[in-house]
Amino acid sequence: MLERRRARRRVTSEDVASQAGVSRSAVSRTFTPGASVSQETRDRVLRAAKELGYRRNALARSLTTNSTDLIAVVMGYLSSQYEPYFFGRLTARLQRMHKRALLVHVDDSDEVGVPLLEALSYPVEGAIVAAGSISPETAEECMRLGIPLVLSGRAIEADGVDAVCCDNFRGAQLAAEALVNAKHKRIAYIGGKATIQAEVERSAGVRDGLAAHGLSLFAEERGDFSFESGYRTALTLLRADQPPDAIFCCNDAMAMGAMDAARHTVGLAVPDDVSIIGFDDIPMAAWPGFNLTTLRNPVDEAVDNILDLLQRRIERPNLPPVIRRIRPVMVRRGSAKLAQL
Amino acid sequence: MLERRRARRRVTSEDVASQAGVSRSAVSRTFTPGASVSQETRDRVLRAAKELGYRRNALARSLTTNSTDLIAVVMGYLSSQYEPYFFGRLTARLQRMHKRALLVHVDDSDEVGVPLLEALSYPVEGAIVAAGSISPETAEECMRLGIPLVLSGRAIEADGVDAVCCDNFRGAQLAAEALVNAKHKRIAYIGGKATIQAEVERSAGVRDGLAAHGLSLFAEERGDFSFESGYRTALTLLRADQPPDAIFCCNDAMAMGAMDAARHTVGLAVPDDVSIIGFDDIPMAAWPGFNLTTLRNPVDEAVDNILDLLQRRIERPNLPPVIRRIRPVMVRRGSAKLAQL
DNA sequence: CTGAAAGCGCTTACAG
DNA sequence: CTGAAAGCGCTTACAG
Numbered sequence: 001m002l003e004r005r006r007a008r009r010r011v012t013s014e015d016v017a018s019q020a021g022v023s024r025s026a027v028s029r030t031f032t033p034g035a036s037v038s039q040e041t042r043d044r045v046l047r048a049a050k051e052l053g054y055r056r057n058a059l060a061r062s063l064t065t066n067s068t069d070l071i072a073v074v075m076g077y078l079s080s081q082y083e084p085y086f087f088g089r090l091t092a093r094l095q096r097m098h099k100r101a102l103l104v105h106v107d108d109s110d111e112v113g114v115p116l117l118e119a120l121s122y123p124v125e126g127a128i129v130a131a132g133s134i135s136p137e138t139a140e141e142c143m144r145l146g147i148p149l150v151l152s153g154r155a156i157e158a159d160g161v162d163a164v165c166c167d168n169f170r171g172a173q174l175a176a177e178a179l180v181n182a183k184h185k186r187i188a189y190i191g192g193k194a195t196i197q198a199e200v201e202r203s204a205g206v207r208d209g210l211a212a213h214g215l216s217l218f219a220e221e222r223g224d225f226s227f228e229s230g231y232r233t234a235l236t237l238l239r240a241d242q243p244p245d246a247i248f249c250c251n252d253a254m255a256m257g258a259m260d261a262a263r264h265t266v267g268l269a270v271p272d273d274v275s276i277i278g279f280d281d282i283p284m285a286a287w288p289g290f291n292l293t294t295l296r297n298p299v300d301e302a303v304d305n306i307l308d309l310l311q312r313r314i315e316r317p318n319l320p321p322v323i324r325r326i327r328p329v330m331v332r333r334g335s336a337k338l339a340q341l
Numbered sequence: 342m343l344e345r346r347r348a349r350r351r352v353t354s355e356d357v358a359s360q361a362g363v364s365r366s367a368v369s370r371t372f373t374p375g376a377s378v379s380q381e382t383r384d385r386v387l388r389a390a391k392e393l394g395y396r397r398n399a400l401a402r403s404l405t406t407n408s409t410d411l412i413a414v415v416m417g418y419l420s421s422q423y424e425p426y427f428f429g430r431l432t433a434r435l436q437r438m439h440k441r442a443l444l445v446h447v448d449d450s451d452e453v454g455v456p457l458l459e460a461l462s463y464p465v466e467g468a469i470v471a472a473g474s475i476s477p478e479t480a481e482e483c484m485r486l487g488i489p490l491v492l493s494g495r496a497i498e499a500d501g502v503d504a505v506c507c508d509n510f511r512g513a514q515l516a517a518e519a520l521v522n523a524k525h526k527r528i529a530y531i532g533g534k535a536t537i538q539a540e541v542e543r544s545a546g547v548r549d550g551l552a553a554h555g556l557s558l559f560a561e562e563r564g565d566f567s568f569e570s571g572y573r574t575a576l577t578l579l580r581a582d583q584p585p586d587a588i589f590c591c592n593d594a595m596a597m598g599a600m601d602a603a604r605h606t607v608g609l610a611v612p613d614d615v616s617i618i619g620f621d622d623i624p625m626a627a628w629p630g631f632n633l634t635t636l637r638n639p640v641d642e643a644v645d646n647i648l649d650l651l652q653r654r655i656e657r658p659n660l661p662p663v664i665r666r667i668r669p670v671m672v673r674r675g676s677a678k679l680a681q682l
Numbered sequence: 683c684t685g686a687a688a689g690c691g692c693t694t695a696c697a698g
Numbered sequence: 699c700t701g702a703a704a705g706c707g708c709t710t711a712c713a714g
Binding site: 351353354355365366368369370373376397398399400401402403404405406 | 706707708709710
């Protein structure tokens with residue numbers, strides 16, 4: 001019975017101190033790199049700590065050191081193929097930096113305000129927003145609380161808020177140019193949800209790329225970034241009297257849906273009858289069945305930049321806000337007929 | 342300049358108290374549901390809190406209440422398609438229970454010991470292990486620290502450790518039976534990494550299901566759960582002099598790889614030339630291009646059970662350990678010729 | 683209903 | 699190098 005109650009109460013530095021016959025200060029010092037403790041004291045403390053199973057309480061510690069190593073990370077359902085890939089990298093890197101991710105879940109298109117602010121009752125050192133949308137008011141509130149904010153894939157103009165985004169406009173321009181150079185004449189676009197920044201920018205980019213050659217979009221549909229929506233909208237495009245000879249899709253999942261529609265349902269060859277280009281270069285894009293030509297949205301580079309900006313702003317909270325744009329690169333695989341380089 | 346310094350220091354209950362002209366106790370009470378405060382005091386505190394942008398510090402609070410609402414969650418790179426799906430659900434549910442996930446990242450096949458134990462310096466109320474492997478020693482250590490542990494998809498025998506797993510053996514049996522009933526004669530198996538529990542159990546199950554009808558595996562290959570490995574090993578099977586007429590794969594990703602190999606590379610029709618069955622029923626299995634027949638590993642049911650067990654053990658730490666098995670269900674789509682039900 | 687005080691588990695000047 | 703003491707931001711008996 002005694003055993004049981006003992007198991008439940010966490011061992012404290014006081015326990016270790018009395019077991020080792022030293023003060024709590026000595027215990028604290030042995031676990032603080034660089035603090036001055038004699039070898040003998042240190043050994044006794046270490047021994048006692050081991051016997052008792054002591055682990056210092058990071059929270060109690062943070063109360064005095066004022067550093068928690070906690071970073072709030074806002075994520076959604078990870079339902080796209082891109083998100084989990086990004087997220088896995090991000091959390092791995094965070095851990096390597098000895099920071100801990102405190103998760104905030106938001107339904108994908110919700111404003112992050114309430115759940116994020118709730119999470120901020122834990123004294124995090126910063127927050128990374130990689131899902132949902134964030135209002136200027138929420139950003140302002142974080143600023144007031146002194147919590148540095150870094151947005152991923154979404155940018156707003158606000159003091160103390162940094163962002164890293166793919167250069168979506170440029171990427172879509174590249175896709176349009178490559179398609180035009182390969183003599184495609186009827187270039188269609190399948191967009192994502194109109195409220196999402198990536199859609200706005202990619203949509204503008206493809207139009208701009210076409211306009212530079214005196215062309216405009218031959219046809220256009222709107223999906224919701226899901227495979228299914230790519231499949232469905234591609235069907236509409238490909239069954240028209242005049243089908244497109246190329247489709248640029250706002251993300252890879254929709255591009256894959258479009259490939260499926262062309263090949264399995266309409267009976268068209270890709271890329272011989274229709275070229276298809278996606279965006280993101282998720283791992284699945286390289287699968288032989290898809291072998292998708294796409295614009296790579298470089299995950300590691302994005303993660304590096306996010307962490308770098310966060311660090312910077314933790315150290316110097318009053319820096320002017322920055323938006324870093326990551327250059328996408330064209331990955332040529334088999335789903336589009338493109339001119340030789 | 343003063344402004345700046347003010348922004349950096351977090352507003353405390355002391356600040357609110359003096360602004361409102363009340364004691365810290367009063368502040369604490371207004372934020373503690375059910376505590377007795379007069380309406381007037383409450384109003385003044387609320388007003389002051391709002392003006393100052395006060396948010397009570399969950400960590401400082403936890404020091405006295407002894408409850409942090411923090412749950413450590415061990416995850417990997419989310420590289421399979423199943424993991425992010427599972428993980429998104431888990432964190433959503435956790436948040437709805439007003440628990441916060443503290444993330445622990447492990448490289449997928451590593452032992453979780455070091456990173457998990459490090460995370461436990463934060464006073465979490467429990468831990469969920471959904472990636473990596475866990476040694477009895479690590480489990481024992483968690484037990485000593487009084488941290489309830491629930492494993493997902495992996496089971497070990499240890500006091501104070503609960504687990505929820507798919508009934509993999511049963512699922513694989515079902516696949517074997519369905520294939521035999523549909524008169525397949527040459528049934529092959531593509532396994533996953535031999536060290537993973539799901540592989541061990543699914544492999545045993547398919548053999549058992551076959552043996553019940555006097556059959557045994559016609560051929561066998563080993564992949565690593567990735568699409569690529571399914572593709573590669575299926576190629577070997579299908580290019581043999583005597584190819585199988587059915588392939589059961591240890592997970593959906595490999596089954597999709599096998600489908601791709603059959604259709605795009607070898608030129609075989611699925612299911613007319615070869616039936617293919619996967620395991621898990623990841624969202625992608627339903628995509629038209631795959632339309633994969635598979636065993637559903639029910640995510641929501643798993644999550645419910647994990648959370649239920651965790652709750653139970655937090656309340657009653659000394660309960661005997663339990664392993665809950667979730668029944669998989671056969672999802673009949675188009676990738677396998679099966680007998681009518 | 684309210685406030686002064688003790689306490690949660692730690693760290694860090696301070697004095698020795 | 700070491701320990702006693704104060705303090706981090708909160709909560710909770712206790713007394714009024």
